[in-house]
Each structure stands twice: as structure tokens, then as C-alpha cells.
Amino acid sequence: MKYILNILMMNTMKAGAGVPGWPKKDLQAHIAFMHNLNKELRESGEFVSAEGLSFPDQAKLVRAGKDGTLITDGIFPESKEFLAGYWIIDAATPERAYAVAGRISAAPGPGGTPLNMPVEVRPILSGPPPEML
Amino acid sequence: MKYILMMNGTKADFDGYAKWSKEDLQRNVAFMRAFSKELKDAGVFVATEGLGWPQEAKIVRADKNGEPVTDGVFPESKEFLAGYWIIDVESPEQAYKIAARASAAPGPGGKSGSMPIEVRQVLSGFADLGI
């Protein structure tokens, strides 16, 4: 069954205090960790897709205006959580999905300490639940 | 340039959606299908997914031994990703135009909506991680 594993960051994390502020070898260790995890998931056949998203600085919130116009808004409150990236995996059980999420969560941070970042695990649908229609 | 168009909603938004009439739901689903088809016909479609209900969501953190700890309790105000499209377009303006189309998805009573769609650029070079 397909699951999406969402890496969530707080807006306050992204500049200065967060990843951008780490020492070089810690950054390298973090990148290598992700690299290896991806390799493992590809080899096990569980990897479906993964994307990294650009930080929300240039993000836009788009709304349909009247008469086909569009409204864009680029302001996000500092405390807002944002999606930094995700993996989609095909896991045999929810427990397996949680285990992979746990691996991601344990990715090393400054000083090599596991980050324990929150990873949101959601099932992926092929359509709205059938009982809804 | 690849962009992700995201639909978010609070638990209350999801619960509200679950209470829509059958016609409203069918109309919304039909819109989403037609929209994805439009993207495919335009040659800009990369991916789309719908995500499960917030009730099914879990937050996982590794404990100090590296074991996964799951938690299913979230603040009421938390916004959950409901679904997304990834498109490959020539400019950000094109992405915003397409997002506005998604935003206009019909709501209850069949009226064109104005749902906020978050638009962000997808990082290139991610796909090669782990090859």
C-alpha cells in the first residue's frame, strides 16, 4: 500500500537556526544519510517517488478570483509548519511505513545527533473513499 | 520548471467535505478528474495524489534508541495536505494560472470555489539521490 512520508519543518527552522546553520561535516553526514536511505528503498523495491520542495520564501498561495482572475499571496506566518519534502513508498504494512518514517526521523543533525524530526505518515488514495460516493 | 500545487485543509475542512451531498461530491470528483486530464492534454502533467483522511495520519519520531514512536493526536488548527499536483511548466506565471483553475473547483451547491492552492517549486536534482 502506498504511503506518503512528509517531512515537516517550522518556518523558523529554515534560516539561520536550522539546516542552513550546520557545520560542514554535519551537512555532509545528513546528505549521505538521505542518499543511503534512498538507495536502500530503491533496492528493496519500496521506493515510488521522492521530492524536495523549495523553501516557502517564494511560495505563493493562489486563489481563483472573480471572472477568471487570480489572486496571489506570498505571506506565511512565521509559526507555520511547512512541507519540506516527501517520500512515497509502497510498504507491505503500516508498521513498515512507520519504521521507514522512523529512519527518516533519526537522520543525523548537528553534532551527528539524530534530529528526531516529525515525519507525517499518510496513506495515499486512488480516489475518495468509495463509501463517500 | 516543476511546481507542486497543494490543497490543504484542517480536520474541520475534511469533516465538512465528508458531509457534502452526493451530487456535490460527484461534481467535485468529476472536476478533479477533468482537471488532471486537462493537465495531461496540455503536456504539463507530472503527478497527482490524493491523501487519506487526517484520522489516518500519524506523526512518527525516532526515540533515543532510534525506534519509531507514533502519535495520532494533532491540534485542531493543523492543516493537512489533502492532495497535490506536480506540473512541469515554462514559467511561474503558468503555474499560478493552473493553480487558479484548481482553486475554482466546485464546492457545495456547485458554485465555483476559491480554495487557496499553495504553489511551490520542486527541487531539481532530488531524483538522483541514491542512484
Add this chain to the structure above:
Amino acid sequence: MTGQPGQSSEAIEHLLRELTPQVLGAVVRRFRDFAEAEDAVQEALLAAATRWPEDGLPENPRAWLIQVAFRRMTDHIRSESARRHRESEAMLEAMRMQEPATVDAAPQEDDTLVLLFMCCHPALTPVSAIALTLRAVGGLNTAEIAKAFLVPEATMAQRISRAKQSIKDSGIPFQLPTSEERAQRLRAVLHVLYLIFNEGYTSSGGAQLQRVELSREAIRLARSLHNLLPDDAEVAGLLALTLLTDARRLARTSADGELIPLMQQDRALWDREEIAEGIALISAALPKGSLGPYQLQAAIAAVHDEAARPEDTDWPQILALYDLLRRMSDNPMIALNYAIAAAMVHGPRKGLELLDTLSSDSRVADHHRLEAVRAHLLELAGDRDAAVERYRAAAVKTANLPERNYLLMQAARLASEKESN
């Protein structure tokens, strides 16, 4: 069939790609329907890719492909006009009378050129032109192109289909452009080839097992174009530029996939042959006196590639070349590079001054590259804190992961140097 069965699939693939534009040209000339012809040729290529490895190469591979494509075209016409029975009968009769016993032996080299002009027509968006060029002239199949650009195959197929429809709707004829249009049309071709090269070159390093080498493909197409137009200096300039840039490919990323900037690359890894060829090309082109942006960029690349060590780089010459280039083009990226060169010749403060004037250019003011260059110059100027901040600001803005990692690393390196002082 006379060839040995079991011909290497790589050799067959190579041959098919070379023959593609020639075969397409022949089919378009006969049937005058570019869109349908292109589909017919794709089917012929598929048939060849399936049959030739087993049966061996035909005696005349080009003729084989043309005949299969012709048959596909007549089948298509037959099924299309099933309703208009009488007309189709007459048309088929006429075609049967025309169909030669042996296909015309002389390849029409002009066809590759015509096809390039068609596929790169300014009426097409750059993305469409790239997709169509790679298929119709490059001979890549849809799946390969889709993989190269990381989109689903169906999306790429649709993109190509729409590009062909645009060509049909614009009434672009299957012929070389008029002499009035030629300069502009050729610029469009060079631009598309350059975009293809760039896409291949800037995709991250490391083993790319699943992607077609787009840069190699761009070089191959640029080379074909150069062979067809040997007297055109800008065409030679583009080929030189791609060779001189591609020469550095192996040095550009570390084993871990990290980006290594030019001034820090291990020059022993640079491809000497490509550099020699590039230098020869640009040296022959420049004296022709029809200076253009590709020649200038190639000349700059040549100056870099000629330096045995980073400290041997002739920055004053590079500065002069960028000065010429920025008079030809108001592309802000050129202005950025000019600022870097100015910094290397007149000191980082001079470069930073030039960047300040760019901050008012809305096209680039918020761009991550401006921040990244500023960070680099601030570092050279010894303003460490500001440099760290700018590197981080650039990292947050870029949409390319390896680049983001690189910028974060620079910030980290600088920040730790500061701490140890």
C-alpha cells in the same frame, strides 16, 4: 538481410539515431504531412530496433526504414479516408504508380537542416522545441526523452504531439527559411541546442543510469549542424562552447555528488581532446569577423580551459570578453559573470559595486545566483559574517538540490573558519 545477427544494440541505436532525420526528410518530402510522417518514422525505428538485432542489418538500412515508414503512411491514409472511398482509391493508385522499386539512394543532407529549423521554430515554446528536436532530429524515442526530463512518458508524448500540431497550425513549410528570416531562425536553433546541452550538463552528477546523456546529444546535433553549415561562425561557436564546457564534466562533481566550482576542480580530470577541439574551432571562427554571443562564450570557456592551474587564468582577457558580451546582450546573468571577472581583476569591492547596480534589475534582484555571487565576493573581500548570511540566503532560494547543498556547505565552512579564529 546480409548483416550478422547479434549486431551490438549500441551500434544499431547509434545508426538509427543518425538515420532518423534523413528518413523523416524523405517521408515528409513524399507525403507533405510532417506530423504523420514523424509518427510513421517512429514506428519504423521501433520495428528496426526490434528486428535488426535478431535478423542483422539490412543491406540498405536507410531504404529499409523509408519503405517501412512509407507503408505506414499509406496504411494511415487508407484508414483515414475509408469514408471517402473514391478519393482514396484514386490517391492510392497514384501513389502505387509513384512508389519506386528502389528508394532514392542519395541522402538529402539538407533534410536534417530543414528539420532542425522546423523543430526549433520560434512559434514553439522552448520546452516543445526541445522535445520535438530530440525526437525528430535526435532520433530519441519518447520514453528516453521523458526519462531525461523526469516527466511521465504520456506527458512527453502529448508535448510532442502538441508541438507537431502547432507546426501544422502555423503552416510552417518544409523548407529552409528565407534569407531574411535565416539569421533569426538560426539563432532559435542554436538556443534550443544550447538549452538541451545545459539541461544535460546541469543535471546532477553521479551515476545516471537511467538518463540519456542530453549533453552528448546536444553536442552531436551541434556537430551535425556545424558539418552542414561549416562557414557559420556562431554555429562553430556553439559547438566549441559545448565541447569546452563538457570537457570539465568529470571534475564538476565529487564522488559524493557534491558540486565543485570551476576554480577548485581537479584539472587532470578535464578532457584534453575536447578542449583541443573546442580551442581549434573557436580559433578558426573568431577571425571570420562575425562575432556573436556563442563565440564569445566559447572564447571565455577556452581561456579557462587553457589555464594549467587556477592561478594561471587570464582574468583580464575574460573580463574583456564579458565586456563585449554584455554589449551584445542585456541578459543579467552575463552582467553577473562580468561582475565576477571584474572582481578577479580589480578586486572584490569592484565586483560588489557592480552587483549593487544589478539589485535594481527586477529580473535578477531576487535570484539565488545574485545572492550566491555576492556571498562569494563578500568572502573574497574578507567580510565573513555577511558572506555566511548571503550563502544561506542563496541556499534557501535555489530550486536545485545539489546547488542548495553546495551553498549550505560554503556557509558552514566559512562559519566554522570564523569560529576557529
